[in-house]
Amino acid sequence: MAAALDVIGIGNAIVDVIARAEEALLVTHNLAKGSMTLIDAAQAESFYAAMGAGVECSGGSAANTIAGIASLGGKGGYIGKVKADQLGQVFAHDIRAMGVQFSSKPGQESAPTARCLILVTPDGQRTMQTYLGACVELGPEDVDPAEIQGAQVTYLEGYLWDPPRAKDAFRKAILAAKAAGRKTSLSLSDSFCVDRYRPEFLDLVQKGDIDILFANEAEILSLFEAKDFNEALQEARKLPGIVALTRSEKGCVIVDGPKDEVHVVDAAPIAKLVDTTGAGDLYASGFLYGLTHGQPLPVCGRLAGVCAAEIIQQVGARPQAPLKDKLRAVLA
Amino acid sequence: MAAALDVIGIGNAIVDVIARAEEALLVTHNLAKGSMTLIDAAQAESFYAAMGAGVECSGGSAANTIAGIASLGGKGGYIGKVKADQLGQVFAHDIRAMGVQFSSKPGQESAPTARCLILVTPDGQRTMQTYLGACVELGPEDVDPAEIQGAQVTYLEGYLWDPPRAKDAFRKAILAAKAAGRKTSLSLSDSFCVDRYRPEFLDLVQKGDIDILFANEAEILSLFEAKDFNEALQEARKLPGIVALTRSEKGCVIVDGPKDEVHVVDAAPIAKLVDTTGAGDLYASGFLYGLTHGQPLPVCGRLAGVCAAEIIQQVGARPQAPLKDKLRAVLA
Numbered sequence: 001m002a003a004a005l006d007v008i009g010i011g012n013a014i015v016d017v018i019a020r021a022e023e024a025l026l027v028t029h030n031l032a033k034g035s036m037t038l039i040d041a042a043q044a045e046s047f048y049a050a051m052g053a054g055v056e057c058s059g060g061s062a063a064n065t066i067a068g069i070a071s072l073g074g075k076g077g078y079i080g081k082v083k084a085d086q087l088g089q090v091f092a093h094d095i096r097a098m099g100v101q102f103s104s105k106p107g108q109e110s111a112p113t114a115r116c117l118i119l120v121t122p123d124g125q126r127t128m129q130t131y132l133g134a135c136v137e138l139g140p141e142d143v144d145p146a147e148i149q150g151a152q153v154t155y156l157e158g159y160l161w162d163p164p165r166a167k168d169a170f171r172k173a174i175l176a177a178k179a180a181g182r183k184t185s186l187s188l189s190d191s192f193c194v195d196r197y198r199p200e201f202l203d204l205v206q207k208g209d210i211d212i213l214f215a216n217e218a219e220i221l222s223l224f225e226a227k228d229f230n231e232a233l234q235e236a237r238k239l240p241g242i243v244a245l246t247r248s249e250k251g252c253v254i255v256d257g258p259k260d261e262v263h264v265v266d267a268a269p270i271a272k273l274v275d276t277t278g279a280g281d282l283y284a285s286g287f288l289y290g291l292t293h294g295q296p297l298p299v300c301g302r303l304a305g306v307c308a309a310e311i312i313q314q315v316g317a318r319p320q321a322p323l324k325d326k327l328r329a330v331l332a
Numbered sequence: 333m334a335a336a337l338d339v340i341g342i343g344n345a346i347v348d349v350i351a352r353a354e355e356a357l358l359v360t361h362n363l364a365k366g367s368m369t370l371i372d373a374a375q376a377e378s379f380y381a382a383m384g385a386g387v388e389c390s391g392g393s394a395a396n397t398i399a400g401i402a403s404l405g406g407k408g409g410y411i412g413k414v415k416a417d418q419l420g421q422v423f424a425h426d427i428r429a430m431g432v433q434f435s436s437k438p439g440q441e442s443a444p445t446a447r448c449l450i451l452v453t454p455d456g457q458r459t460m461q462t463y464l465g466a467c468v469e470l471g472p473e474d475v476d477p478a479e480i481q482g483a484q485v486t487y488l489e490g491y492l493w494d495p496p497r498a499k500d501a502f503r504k505a506i507l508a509a510k511a512a513g514r515k516t517s518l519s520l521s522d523s524f525c526v527d528r529y530r531p532e533f534l535d536l537v538q539k540g541d542i543d544i545l546f547a548n549e550a551e552i553l554s555l556f557e558a559k560d561f562n563e564a565l566q567e568a569r570k571l572p573g574i575v576a577l578t579r580s581e582k583g584c585v586i587v588d589g590p591k592d593e594v595h596v597v598d599a600a601p602i603a604k605l606v607d608t609t610g611a612g613d614l615y616a617s618g619f620l621y622g623l624t625h626g627q628p629l630p631v632c633g634r635l636a637g638v639c640a641a642e643i644i645q646q647v648g649a650r651p652q653a654p655l656k657d658k659l660r661a662v663l664a
Binding site: 017019020048049051052053054055056057058067085086087090093094095097098112315316318320321 | 349351352380381383384385386387388389390399417418419422425426427429430444647648650652653
């Protein structure tokens with residue numbers, strides 16, 4: 001059956017608040033650079049007061065990936081929970097304005113729309129603190145099996161393990177996708193997130209629930225508790241699905257264990273690193289766009305690299321200019 | 333008496349929603365490029381739905397100017413009305429995070445915090461539609477004469493003529509400033525705004541209520557109903573105060589009528605025009621920072637030009653990097 005959508009994503013629907021910060025602020029607040037920490041409403045309020053002036057952009061890891069796919073000209077759908085408040089309206093507007101199908105009902109009585117307070121240090125690295133707000137309402141009732149089965153790939157973020165019932169939504173989506181012979185994909189999201197849920201993530205990828213796994217170096221080391229990248233790579237080769245391993249300026253390694261293939265792809269060049277927010281998310285956009293448009297894995301990796309390069313040269317994780325203009329250079 | 337503040341601004345407190353757009357969208361909606369149009373809540377909702385994905389940044393013309401002064405290392409204060417809603421919290425956070433004194437009480441039962449829907453066309457020009465929301469609540473009760481008298485300069489935006497009672501706040505502030513021997517300054521804001529209130533603006537500047545007037549070419553032509561820039565310039569020379577006339581890439585002309593001086597200042601060079609939002613506002617930041625720090629008019633003009641050049645090379649009207657790092661090049 002022809003798919004209505006290329007990729008449907010499920011994730012925490014979040015508005016990012018991005019501010020420049022000196023390294024000292026990370027030290028004062030005991031934040032590990034590049035990581036994502038969960039905070040509650042009171043912590044969010046107190047940390048926001050300590051933060052510099054910011055810019056608000058729609059975010060959320062899987063939502064960024066789907067927005068990227070739409071920006072490439074692909075057909076995307078998204079499932080995630082906001083509240084019917086001003087930031088929830090911003091989130092819903094922005095993802096629909098990209099052409100993404102987004103029909104999740106906003107909460108009326110829930111906590112406010114989720115916010116991610118992002119500090120961008122002078123080296124361009126981002127450090128995130130997330131107040132999950134309305135995201136904790138996401139549950140299996142928000143997943144329509146028919147919508148999942150209408151997508152070539154169902155894409156899930158590891159962060160879904162944090163809110164209480166989102167993993168049930170995640171599992172329902174995987175079952176629906178598999179039942180229809182569709183593909184599933186997971187991003188490991190963050191190495192600390194992998195630390196929190198290692199046995200469950202390992203189980204998912206080892207038993208074949210995940211067809212395409214995305215991980216950066218810290219995340220794959222954490223998943224396999226490996227001492228170095230090569231050890232983690234050898235473990236990844238044993239998995240039953242495809243694994244895309246991102247290595248920042250070193251490019252990426254794409255592993256197809258069943259076919260015993262390993263593709264090493266260079267990073268796309270950039271003029272100036274501005275803000276790494278969304279690098280992994282947009283890598284997944286390029287990769288999944290390629291995969292759902294019949295491209296071989298090395299081309300998927302190059303497309304992924306071009307999208308990641310584009311997003312780290314701007315503030316925020318949603319592409320400001322259409323990514324489809326970047327396709328020609330890779331596909332020609 | 334030494335001043336507690338360098339500059340206090342009064343203006344419409346607004347959150348900007350900035351999105352890239354093609355010229356065709358301006359044509360479809362009959363919008364004059366570079367202008368500001370007032371819209372109501374229903375129009376704001378319907379136009380927002382037609383707009384692309386955006387980025388939210390605190391804005392408001394005078395608020396941008398004061399944020400710029402703080403970014404230069406100056407002491408700024410701001411008076412303006414938001415609602416106690418999510419966007420109002422964003423506005424208050426951002427201006428305070430810059431170090432600006434902002435004690436205006438947010439409305440509890442008012443309309444929502446004001447929004448300005450900004451379309452940035454591929455040529456970098458911005459076209460704005462403003463929903464005034466909570467700004468219509470601003471009145472003379474929000475102006476504390478002691479706070480005004482504690483500032484070297486009181487800075488007002490012409491846009492204050494749009495909400496019903498803000499002009500009363502404006503007049504109260506001018507009286508307070510003048511009574512304490514402080515200076516007053518006005519930005520003409522927008523040529524269509526000048527069209528709406530020409531007699532009142534002419535009266536203000538001709539009778540000496542305004543010590544420093546800011547206007548771009550379209551605004552000064554509109555004020556004097558002049559046929560060309562030279563004619564407007566000759567009219568400006570007759571005014572009892574200083575007039576800073578901005579001419580985009582042609583730089584600026586600073587007129588000191590009483591001293592019979594005209595200073596022509598080149599524009600600061602830029603690498604790439606990204607978004608002109610805030611160009612005039614940040615010009616005023618640099619100028620007033622210079623003036624309140626004892627700089628002669630040509631240096632004020634150069635500082636102004638450097639600040640304007642900085643802001644048009646980024647998205648949004650609030651400086652992302654501290655402007656004080658730019659001072660040395662001009663003042664050394």
